[in-house]
Amino acid sequence: xxxxxxxxxxxxxxIADVGENEALxxxxxxLNAGDYALVGSGDDAAVVATTDDRFVVTTDTMIEGHDxxxxxxxxxxxxWKAVATNVxxxxxxxxxxxxxxxxxxxxxxxxxxxxxxxxxxxxxACLALAxxxxxxxxxxxxxxxxxxxxxxxxxxxxxxxxxxxxxxxGDIVAVAGTLGRAACGLALLQxxxxxxxxxxxxxxxxxxxxxxxxxxxxxxxxxxxxSMLDLSDGLAKDAHRVARASGVTxxxxxxxxxxxxxxxxxxxxxxxxxxxxxxxxGGEDHSLLATxxxxxxxxxxxxxxxxxxxxxxxxxxxDGSPLQESGWDSFVA
Amino acid sequence: xxxxxxxxxxxxxxIADVGENEALxxxxxxLNAGDYALVGSGDDAAVVATTDDRFVVTTDTMIEGHDxxxxxxxxxxxxWKAVATNVxxxxxxxxxxxxxxxxxxxxxxxxxxxxxxxxxxxxxACLALAxxxxxxxxxxxxxxxxxxxxxxxxxxxxxxxxxxxxxxxGDIVAVAGTLGRAACGLALLQxxxxxxxxxxxxxxxxxxxxxxxxxxxxxxxxxxxxSMLDLSDGLAKDAHRVARASGVTxxxxxxxxxxxxxxxxxxxxxxxxxxxxxxxxGGEDHSLLATxxxxxxxxxxxxxxxxxxxxxxxxxxxDGSPLQESGWDSFVA
Numbered sequence: 001x002x003x004x005x006x007x008x009x010x011x012x013x014x015i016a017d018v019g020e021n022e023a024l025x026x027x028x029x030x031l032n033a034g035d036y037a038l039v040g041s042g043d044d045a046a047v048v049a050t051t052d053d054r055f056v057v058t059t060d061t062m063i064e065g066h067d068x069x070x071x072x073x074x075x076x077x078x079x080w081k082a083v084a085t086n087v088x089x090x091x092x093x094x095x096x097x098x099x100x101x102x103x104x105x106x107x108x109x110x111x112x113x114x115x116x117x118x119x120x121x122x123x124x125a126c127l128a129l130a131x132x133x134x135x136x137x138x139x140x141x142x143x144x145x146x147x148x149x150x151x152x153x154x155x156x157x158x159x160x161x162x163x164x165x166x167x168x169x170g171d172i173v174a175v176a177g178t179l180g181r182a183a184c185g186l187a188l189l190q191x192x193x194x195x196x197x198x199x200x201x202x203x204x205x206x207x208x209x210x211x212x213x214x215x216x217x218x219x220x221x222x223x224x225x226x227s228m229l230d231l232s233d234g235l236a237k238d239a240h241r242v243a244r245a246s247g248v249t250x251x252x253x254x255x256x257x258x259x260x261x262x263x264x265x266x267x268x269x270x271x272x273x274x275x276x277x278x279x280x281x282g283g284e285d286h287s288l289l290a291t292x293x294x295x296x297x298x299x300x301x302x303x304x305x306x307x308x309x310x311x312x313x314x315x316x317x318x319d320g321s322p323l324q325e326s327g328w329d330s331f332v333a
Numbered sequence: 334x335x336x337x338x339x340x341x342x343x344x345x346x347x348i349a350d351v352g353e354n355e356a357l358x359x360x361x362x363x364l365n366a367g368d369y370a371l372v373g374s375g376d377d378a379a380v381v382a383t384t385d386d387r388f389v390v391t392t393d394t395m396i397e398g399h400d401x402x403x404x405x406x407x408x409x410x411x412x413w414k415a416v417a418t419n420v421x422x423x424x425x426x427x428x429x430x431x432x433x434x435x436x437x438x439x440x441x442x443x444x445x446x447x448x449x450x451x452x453x454x455x456x457x458a459c460l461a462l463a464x465x466x467x468x469x470x471x472x473x474x475x476x477x478x479x480x481x482x483x484x485x486x487x488x489x490x491x492x493x494x495x496x497x498x499x500x501x502x503g504d505i506v507a508v509a510g511t512l513g514r515a516a517c518g519l520a521l522l523q524x525x526x527x528x529x530x531x532x533x534x535x536x537x538x539x540x541x542x543x544x545x546x547x548x549x550x551x552x553x554x555x556x557x558x559x560s561m562l563d564l565s566d567g568l569a570k571d572a573h574r575v576a577r578a579s580g581v582t583x584x585x586x587x588x589x590x591x592x593x594x595x596x597x598x599x600x601x602x603x604x605x606x607x608x609x610x611x612x613x614x615g616g617e618d619h620s621l622l623a624t625x626x627x628x629x630x631x632x633x634x635x636x637x638x639x640x641x642x643x644x645x646x647x648x649x650x651x652d653g654s655p656l657q658e659s660g661w662d663s664f665v666a
Binding site for chain 1: 371372375376377378379380381382383384385386387388389390391392393394395396398399400422423425426428432434435436438469470471472474475476477478480482484485486487489494496497498561562563578
């Protein structure tokens with residue numbers, strides 16, 4: 001080892017320098033305390049409080065080179081996004097996020113400071129998006145490629161879970177949260193145009209640190225939403241999922257998407273893209289798609305975008321024309 | 334694509350050949366149904382029944398090249414082991430395993446048949462080790478290296494969780510399950526001696542498909558175990574954990590390990606190894622280490638190996654001599 005490497009190791013130690021236990025200790029010490037952890041990290045398992053005799057559970061994975069790039073996302077961003085994508089799935093069931101466990105695989109050469117920033121991202125996202133929720137356990141493993149697998153839990157607080165399969169003919173179709181912003185941010189990053197990336201950093205940051213409307217999911221369940229879904233793969237693909245599960249057709253009015261479109265026109269023009277492509281095909285905003293009976297008191301966070309009609313030739317229509325299913329398949333380039 | 338490749342693709346299609354959705358459908362269809370899944374796979378999240386207003390949760394990761402080798406373990410073995418290691422942690426809290434979620438990352442070139450065999454391993458392990466439990470959800474992601482992250486849940490059924498920190502001076506220290514067999518199996522595989530591997534395949538199979546004593550964990554909690562731990566990293570390292578968390582010393586009697594030793598002497602002699610090294614340092618049998626008050630009715634699955642004494646100079650003693658902490662650190666070769 002050269003003198004320079006020694007100095008680097010002291011200033012910015014890696015997991016291999018300090019060992020797994022110490023790296024874990026430093027990481028875990030940065031996690032926020034939650035309201036639901038009866039037994040937290042440090043034993044074989046955690047114990048989590050529920051609010052009734054059920055809990056909601058979902059898991060989602062982020063893989064380096066497939067779901068993120070280290071030159072586009074910081075460790076903090078990745079911790080935040082890992083929480084955001086998972087609590088969005090919990091909220092899409094009408095549940096309140098309570099507890100997460102995080103399995104993280106990283107190379108031994110990873111700086112402990114990277115782990116600490118990742119933990120800060122986890123904590124800040126819990127505090128901002130899902131107050132009361134916390135990381136209650138995890139696992140740190142060695143790998144050549146960074147992999148983040150988060151499992152999130154939620155409490156139904158006596159509500160019935162809101163499934164994809166309950167949409168009824170006549171229901172209003174509505175969205176809480178933004179559409180197309182994360183896709184716009186990704187397109188900006190892919191463009192490599194530094195000035196455009198900096199000019200539209202609010203859009204880029206939705207890609208890096210999404211803000212799913214968690215409370216809106218709980219409010220929707222309380223308002224009697226008949227179906228609900230996390231828009232993780234884009235409006236077209238996810239609307240098809242609701243239509244298929246419910247045996248109906250989702251008819252979207254393009255004019256009702258114009259508010260979403262207006263927010264994207266400037267960056268779209270800047271890099272020669274089509275804002276509507278992002279709105280229809282872009283996932284990762286982790287907004288919520290829900291359906292409500294016409295007489296339901298729809299929560300204010302939801303904006304109507306169409307109606308549920310009897311099953312037509314197509315599962316999803318845009319202004320009466322079939323909208324193709326398209327979106328993200330992890331295994332197709 | 335050559336004619337040969339086309340024929341291969343038809344006979345043994347990969348995920349890239351059939352697409353993510355179809356690969357997932359075929360995999361999920363092989364999972365067993367459990368007693369606790371109120372809402373299973375196919376929505377944003379699953380809903381799992383609890384038996385009181387708490388649940389137990391733990392997560393563990395297996396990484397190709399670090400935790401397993403594809404030439405030593407089949408897809409079925411890996412599915413089995415992923416369940417076994419996690420339900421052992423649930424049982425070590427005194428809880429009954431109820432539900433698992435599985436995050437799997439694999440290359441797009443992975444055969445669908447591999448996924449199906451992995452799912453069969455998950456199901457068979459649930460049925461054999463934790464009847465009533467099932468895989469209720471998961472995520473399939475693309476990666477260059479296989480990563481398996483399982484999160485397991487358990488029901489306490491009104492019992493208090495058994496922590497590492499409750500061992501009391503005077504308690505009996507006992508083990509349920511085998512010791513050193515998985516380490517013996519690993520050493521046999523590492524020896525590369527095909528005839529030895531085949532002669533002692535029962536030992537090798539404990540490494541490939543461990544059989545943690547799940548019911549013994551529940552029985553121990555019912556019998557009032559004061560502390561309990563999954564022996565995932567070996568007796569020395571895990572006994573240190575109990576001693577440290579409880580503020581006591583664990584004094585192990587070597588003569589009480591002789592039953593475990595006898596089972597390993599033949600394969601140890603065959604490859605020139607020391608059976609006691611496997612018993613002291615070998616993890617991965619996923620047996621349970623527990624402590625019981627002297628007047629407790631210890632479940633039959635547990636065999637005494639020592640006593641809890643007041644904190645001595647060393648946290649763990651073997652026949653009165655300090656037993657060094659040693660074991661598995663993922664980040665040290």
